[in-house]
Amino acid sequence: MTSSVKAVEALGITKRFGPTIALNGAGIAITEGETHALVGRNGAGKSTLVSILTGLQRPDEGEVRFGGEPAPPLADRDAWRQRVACVYQKSTIIPTLTVAENLFLNRQTDRGAIRWRGLRARARQLLEQYGVDVDADGLAGDLSVEQRQLLEIARALSFGARFIILDEPTAQLDGPAIQRLFDRMRSLREQGVTMMFISHHLDEVYEICQSVSVFRDARHIVTTTVGDLPHAQLVDAMTGEATAAYEYRSRTADASAPVVLAARGLSLAGRYEDVDLAIRSGEIVGLAGSGSSGKVGLAETLVGLRRADTGTVTVNGTEVKPGDVPSVLAAGLGFVPQDRHHQGFVPLLSIAENATIPIAGKLGRYGMISPARRRERGARMIAELDIKTTGPDQPVADLSGGNAQKVVLARALADDPRALVVINPTAGVDVKAKHSLLGAVEDAAAQGTGAVLVSDELDDLRICDRVLVMFHGKVVKDVPRGWTDSELVAAMEGIEH
Structure with a gap:
């Protein structure tokens, strides 16, 4: 009340x-x-x-x-x-501090030396009071x-x-x-x-x-x-207007198109095991599953952010070095990471600088970048992705979340990649930004890019030609386009395999 x-x-x-x-x-x-x-x-x-x-x-x-x-x-x-x-x-x-230290950061003691036993006891009492079932002595990063x-x-x-x-x-x-x-x-x-x-x-x-x-x-x-x-x-x-639902494009994947991204026998302890997949040119493949399914860990392995214990990743016909992002990018893959704040952009750099990082070497001669060419490419990306900004020189830190995410996708697409991995691209963005981001992925596929789309949003996955459902680290179902929510959720929850 x-x-x-x-x-x-x-x-x-x-x-x-x-x-x-x-x-x-x-x-x-x-x-x-x-x-x-x-x-x-x-x-x-x-x-x-x-x-x-x-x-x-x-x-x-x-x-x-x-x-x-x-x-x-x-x-x-x-x-x-x-x-x-x-x-x-x-x-x-702060991940490197314990739970108790995070709870009482900058107020560990009123005066004198810190009484660690008392601090931990107060932390346990506080956690119990608010029903937070974690170890006060454990590292917050875990x-x-x-x-x-x-x-x-x-x-x-x-x-x-x-x-x-x-x-x-x-x-x-x-x-x-x-x-x-x-x-x-x-x-x-x-x-x-x-x-x-x-x-x-x-x-x-x-x-x-x-x-x-x-x-x-x-x-x-x-x-x-x-x-x-x-x-x-x-x-x-x-x-300020009636917003239409996203119009999912009618598409048919070419089963004879070349494979541009493949994985064979990928396993990573505690995340996923024995995963095989093949993404063809022009195909969008979704990865769905719960937070513990292993879908994000698998996607991060494909782009080199994680190193698998066993197995290989091949991009555009080239077997890439495990756990090596530069090797993956050089082979022709673009990616949008899950955490745009830490991995997606450099906040104090401009839109043009962030969006052209993968092609900096192509914007000048003898190791020198042409500011005019960089701004021109930045302006083109702003127009293509409808980024709301004062111009290509505006720092990304000044943008709203949806527009910052568009810059991250612009960077991923800057070098016309043959393969694309996109992780939760619409998290925390509004309806119109979501439509722009999904439309850009569909545009890339129409031009021959093979894409992997990881998302917690079922509506995002409707642009996919098929969806691979993961459950407890395994791919348990390959669902063709036209699925129903109940069908996909049942597979994601392990109700049916």
């Missing part, structure tokens, strides 16, 4: 970054004890609002209030932590994505914060893990914790949230209870 007291309010917020208006008189009000969705396309102003609600940015106009009281000064970080915390899509957990998120929630609550922002928390979770997260969120709500939930998966908004606010083009559009806003109206509010 929610109260009428506002846990947090942002009133008349305007924020500019040079000529760009990130928020234009926008605001939000969240009632104590409710889970409130914030939705909008990439670039709508959501991330800027989060930075203001957490005290990382000062608004140019407007104010933030907690429980009816003005927000503390920006310099008083402890006061902000006692009021609000954010669990970001990009984890802030935790799953799900466990790291729960650890961040427990850490936030330990500061005394009763308002938590969850930024795309389900982007890297599989179905069962998402339901466990939602169960935990419902439990926290019953304890009076207020949450702001940011997601591009609108079905999740209807499942877990009581109310929703929509932002578009830096402005607040509407706030209402979830039950009063049908799905179609919610999409209209986000886009």
Whole structure:
């Protein structure tokens, strides 16, 4: 049962970054004890609002209030932590520290030497209090994505914060893990914790949230209870127009086309075993399965990010050196990694610099890159992938998530690869960006590229000519185009082989 007291309010917020208006008189009000969705396309102003609600940015106009009281000064970080915390899509957990050390980072002791036994005891008590089933003495780097998120929630609550922002928390979770997260969120709500939930998966908004606010083009559009806003109206509010469903192209793979990417006898202990596959020119093959199926580990082996214990990978007829990314790229493969923040781009470099990294040697003579040629190629990629930007010289760090992901795909396609591996390309991006990304993969296939598409989204996999379903490290089914959701999910859950 929610109260009428506002846990947090942002009133008349305007924020500019040079000529760009990130928020234009926008605001939000969240009632104590409710889970409130914030939705909008990439670039709508959501991330800027989060930075203001957490005290990382000062608004140019407007104010933030907690429980009816003005927000503390920006310099008083402890006061902000006692009021609000954010669990970001990009984890802030330090992998080389233990769980206990992460929980009490920078507050291990009030004074004097750290009492490690007491610290671990406090950590175990905190983990038990919030139902986080991990070892306080274990390394945080050994935790799953799900466990790291729960650890961040427990850490936030330990500061005394009763308002938590969850930024795309389900982007890297599989179905069962998402339901466990939602169960935990419902439990926290019953304890009076207020949450702001940011997601591009609108079905999740209807499942877990009581109310929703929509932002578009830096402005607040509407706030209402979830039950009063049908799905179609919610999409209209986000886009300003009725957004058509993605039109999956009619396609027939050529069974006689040459194989451009192959694996034989691939095994990696704890991830997958004895995998064979062959991807033909112009063919899109999906990899589906739960988070523990081994699909991401297999894809990362194909691109050289992991080294298999046994087996071979062949790209465009060339057997590549195991676990060697440069060898794979030189053979003619492009890839989009799962984690765009760590592996996909260099944040401070421009769009043109990031997108042309694979072809830098072709943009000049005698080892010198022509800035004009680089900008020209960058501008062409911006047009082809509809990247929303001020131009090819804009740093990728300034882009929204969907547009940054388009830069990563542009880089993967820069050298016209014969083979392409794309891992969860639409995680954390809006509807229109998703359509652009899937369309670019289909365009590449139409030009003869053979592609492997790994995705947790069933709709993404509909562009595939066939889908290989993995279960506990094995490929258990090869599903041709035209499958139903129930057929694919049954195979993914091991209900049928």
